[in-house]
Amino acid sequence: MKAYNETLLKNEWVQKLAQDWTQKKLITQPQRENIDKVYSPLPYRPNWFIWIGLFIFTILGLSAATVIFLPIIDTQFAETFLGPIYGLGVLFFLNFLIKDRRLHFSGIDNAMLYAIVLSFAPLIMQIADLNYQAPWLLGLAYLPLLLFLIYYYGEPLITVGTFLTGLFIVASLAMEFVWGKLLLPFIAMLYAGAVWYFVHQFLKKEQSFYWKTALEWTHIAALSVFYAAGNYFVVREGNAALNDLPDPSPEVALAGIFWLLTFVIPLLYLYAAIHWKSLTFLVLGSIALLASLITLHYYYPFIPGDWATALLGLAGVVLVVWLMRYLKEIKNGFIYKPEADSELAILAGNIIATEIGQSATDSPQGPKFGGGDFGGGGSGEGY
Amino acid sequence: MNKSLLLDELEQKGLLESERRVLIEEYEKRKPVSLFVFLRTLLYVSISAFVGGVGVLIYQNIDTIGHSVLIGLIALATAGSFFYVFKNGVGYRPEKVEQSAPYFDVVLLLGCLLFLALEGYLQYQYELFGTRYGLAVMIPAIYFFFLAYRFDHQGVLSLAITALASWVGLTATPSKLLVENDFSDPEVIRNAIIFGVVMLVGSWLLKKQGIKAHFMYTYVLLAGTLYLLACLGGMFNQERWELAFGLLLGVGCWYFYKNALEEKSLLFLLLSTVFAYTGITYLLFNTMFDGLIDAIASLYFLATAAGIVWFFLTYKKILGKK
Numbered sequence: 001m002k003a004y005n006e007t008l009l010k011n012e013w014v015q016k017l018a019q020d021w022t023q024k025k026l027i028t029q030p031q032r033e034n035i036d037k038v039y040s041p042l043p044y045r046p047n048w049f050i051w052i053g054l055f056i057f058t059i060l061g062l063s064a065a066t067v068i069f070l071p072i073i074d075t076q077f078a079e080t081f082l083g084p085i086y087g088l089g090v091l092f093f094l095n096f097l098i099k100d101r102r103l104h105f106s107g108i109d110n111a112m113l114y115a116i117v118l119s120f121a122p123l124i125m126q127i128a129d130l131n132y133q134a135p136w137l138l139g140l141a142y143l144p145l146l147l148f149l150i151y152y153y154g155e156p157l158i159t160v161g162t163f164l165t166g167l168f169i170v171a172s173l174a175m176e177f178v179w180g181k182l183l184l185p186f187i188a189m190l191y192a193g194a195v196w197y198f199v200h201q202f203l204k205k206e207q208s209f210y211w212k213t214a215l216e217w218t219h220i221a222a223l224s225v226f227y228a229a230g231n232y233f234v235v236r237e238g239n240a241a242l243n244d245l246p247d248p249s250p251e252v253a254l255a256g257i258f259w260l261l262t263f264v265i266p267l268l269y270l271y272a273a274i275h276w277k278s279l280t281f282l283v284l285g286s287i288a289l290l291a292s293l294i295t296l297h298y299y300y301p302f303i304p305g306d307w308a309t310a311l312l313g314l315a316g317v318v319l320v321v322w323l324m325r326y327l328k329e330i331k332n333g334f335i336y337k338p339e340a341d342s343e344l345a346i347l348a349g350n351i352i353a354t355e356i357g358q359s360a361t362d363s364p365q366g367p368k369f370g371g372g373d374f375g376g377g378g379s380g381e382g383y
Numbered sequence: 384m385n386k387s388l389l390l391d392e393l394e395q396k397g398l399l400e401s402e403r404r405v406l407i408e409e410y411e412k413r414k415p416v417s418l419f420v421f422l423r424t425l426l427y428v429s430i431s432a433f434v435g436g437v438g439v440l441i442y443q444n445i446d447t448i449g450h451s452v453l454i455g456l457i458a459l460a461t462a463g464s465f466f467y468v469f470k471n472g473v474g475y476r477p478e479k480v481e482q483s484a485p486y487f488d489v490v491l492l493l494g495c496l497l498f499l500a501l502e503g504y505l506q507y508q509y510e511l512f513g514t515r516y517g518l519a520v521m522i523p524a525i526y527f528f529f530l531a532y533r534f535d536h537q538g539v540l541s542l543a544i545t546a547l548a549s550w551v552g553l554t555a556t557p558s559k560l561l562v563e564n565d566f567s568d569p570e571v572i573r574n575a576i577i578f579g580v581v582m583l584v585g586s587w588l589l590k591k592q593g594i595k596a597h598f599m600y601t602y603v604l605l606a607g608t609l610y611l612l613a614c615l616g617g618m619f620n621q622e623r624w625e626l627a628f629g630l631l632l633g634v635g636c637w638y639f640y641k642n643a644l645e646e647k648s649l650l651f652l653l654l655s656t657v658f659a660y661t662g663i664t665y666l667l668f669n670t671m672f673d674g675l676i677d678a679i680a681s682l683y684f685l686a687t688a689a690g691i692v693w694f695f696l697t698y699k700k701i702l703g704k705k
C-alpha cells in the first residue's frame with residue numbers, strides 16, 4: 001500500500017527521459033508524442049516558486065484550522081487526543097487530494113505531512129512520559145509513526161528527519177555509558193555509514209523507485225553526518241560542550257586520528273565522485289574539503305585569514321577556469337556544457353552579483369556600496 | 384525500473400524501433416554528468432572569496448610596502464578586465480545579445496567588483512571625493528548602467544541598481560532588504576517608493592522603446608520588491624495613511640502580476656500574491672474586523688488560504704498559460 005500512484009511517477013520518469021532523447025535527436029518528435037500519449041497522465045508537480053506559495057498557504061490554512069479547535073481543548077483527554085484526531089483528519093483529506101488532484105510533493109502534501117507529524121506530538125509525549133528525563137525516549141516513541149509515513153509517502157524531509165532522530169537516539173544511548181561517550185564520534189560514524197550502505201544498496205534495486213527522492217536526500221544526509229562526526233573541529237568543540245569544559249577547548253584524545261579523518265574523508269568522497277561519476281559526491285567532497293581547510297586554519301592559522309580567503313578564491317577561479325576548458329569534451333564521464341537559462345538561474349545571477357558587490361566593499365569607511373548609509377535619504381551630503 | 388527494462392517495454396509497445404533502442408542504450412550508458420551548475424557556482428563562490436579577501440587586505444596593509452604592490456595589482460587586474468571586455472565584446476544592439484568570447488560575463492563582473500574595491504580604497508585613503516559620498520556611489524552606478532546596457536549583463540545591471548539605491552540611502556541587496564532598511568522610518572518609506580516608481584517607470588519606457596526588454600526582470604525584482612516592502616512598511620507604521628499605502632501596494636501588486644504574465648515569471652506571481660494577501664488581510668483586520676473573535680478570524684484564514692492554494696493550482700487555466 002502506497003499513497004501515491006506509482007504509475008504516475010513512472011510516467012513522469014519516462015516522459016522526462018523521452019524529452020532528453022528528443023533533445024539529443026535519438027528519437028523523433030512524433031515518437032516522443034506517442035510515448036507521451038501512452039505514458040500519461042502525469043502527477044501534478046509545480047514550478048519551484050509555485051511550490052513555495054502552495055506550501056506557505058497550506059501551512060497558513062492548517063494553522064488557522066487548529067485555532068478553531070483551541071476553545072475545545074479544556075480537558076486532559078482533549079489535550080492529548082485532539083491533536084492526533086486532527087492529524088488523522090488531515091491524513092484522510094491528504095489521501096483524498098493525492099487521488100483527486102494527483103499531487104506528488106507539490107508543497108500541499110509536504111505541508112500536510114509535516115502537520116501530521118506535529119499533530120501527534122501531544123499523544124506521543126504522553127506515551128513517552130518523559131518528564132524530561134530521557135529525551136531520546138520521545139524520539140523512540142515517534143519512530144513507528146515516522147517509519148509508517150516514510151513507507152507510505154516517501155517524503156524526503158521526513159525521511160531525513162527520521163535518520164537524524166535515529167542518530168539522536170543512538171548518540172543519547174551511547175552517552176549513558178563512559179565508553180560510549182568516549183567512542184561517540186565513531187558510533188555516529190558507524191551509524192551514518194550503516195545507513196549510507198543500506199541506502200546505497202537499496203537504490204540499486206527495482207523497488208526503490210517509489211522512494212528515490214527520499215533515498216537520495218538520506219544519502220546526502222548520511223554522508224554529511226559521516227564526515228562531520230569525524231571532523232576534528234566537531235569532535236574537539238563537541239567534546240568541550242558535552243563535558244562543560246572551559247574555553248578554549250582542550251586537546252582531545254586520538255587527535256591524530258581525527259585530523260586524518262578530517263582530510264581523508266573529503267578525498268575519499270572526491271575519489272568516489274570520479275569513480276561513480278556522482279555529482280552528489282563531488283559537491284559533498286568539495287564542501288567537506290573546504291570545511292577541512294577552514295578547520296585546519298582555525299587551529300593553525302599559518303597565514304592571516306584574509307590572505308587565505310583571497311588566495312583560496314584565486315586558486316578556485318584558476319581551477320574552475322581550467323576545469324571549464326578541460327571538460328569541454330567528455331572526460332571520464334563529466335562534461336561542462338552551457339545549459340539553457342531557467343528563471344532560477346537568471347534570478348541567481350542577479351542576486352549573486354549584488355551579494356558579492358556588498359562583500360567587495362566592506363571597507364571600514366569607503367562608500368559602502370549597497371549599504372545605503374550614504375546620501376542621507378537623497379538629501380544631506382549627497383551633492 | 385531500470386532503463387534497459389523500460390527500453391524493452393517501449394520496443395514491445397511499438398514505440399521504438401530496435402535500431403534506435405541500441406543507440407539510446409549506448410547513449411544512456413555513456414551519458415556524461417553535467418558540471419555546468421556546479422562549476423558556475425564554484426566560480427561565483429571563488430570570485431566572491433577573492434574579491435572579499437582582497438577588499439579587506441587593502442585596508443589592513445596600508446602603510447606597508449606590500450600595500451602599493453597590492454593596489455597596483457588590483458588596478459592592473461581591473462584595467463585588464465575592462466580591456467578584455469571592450470576588446471572582445473559584441474557591438475551594442477538594443478535586443479538581447481549573447482557574448483561569444485569565453486568567460487565574458489565573468490570577466491565583466493569581476494572587473495566591476497574590483498572597480499568597486501579600488502574606488503572604495505581611493506576614497507578611504509586619499510578622500511578622492513572628499514565628503515561628497517553621493518558622488519562616490521553615483522560614479523559606479525552610472526558606469527555600471529552603461530556597461531550593463533553596452534554588454535547586455537543583468538548581473539552588472541543589478542549592481543548598478545543597488546548602487547543607485549544606496550545613493551538614496553536604501554539597500555537593495557536581497558539578503559539585507561529587511562535588515563538594513565528601516566521600514567518604520569517615513570523617510571526610508573518615501574524614498575523607497577519614489578525610487579521604485581522611478582526605476583519601474585524608467586524601465587517600462589525603455590522596454591517600450593525596445594531597448595533591452597529582458598532587463599525588465601531585474602528592475603522589477605530589485606526595485607519592485609523594495610517598493611512593495613515600503614508600501615507594507617507604510618501601512619503598518621503610518622496608520623493615518625494606511626489606505627493610501629494600501630492603494631500603492633495594490634498598484635504595485637498589479638504591476639508584478641502584469642509582469643508575471645509578460646515575463647512568464649512565476650516568482651513575480653508568487654511575490655504579488657503574497658504581498659497582496661498580506662496587505663488585504665492587514666487592512667481588513669485593522670479596519671473592518673477589528674475586535675473579531677478568534678474563531679471567525681481563523682475561518683477567514685482557512686478560507687482565504689484554501690482559496691489561494693486553489694488559485695496556484697489552477698493559475699495556468701486562469702492566465703491561459705501553458
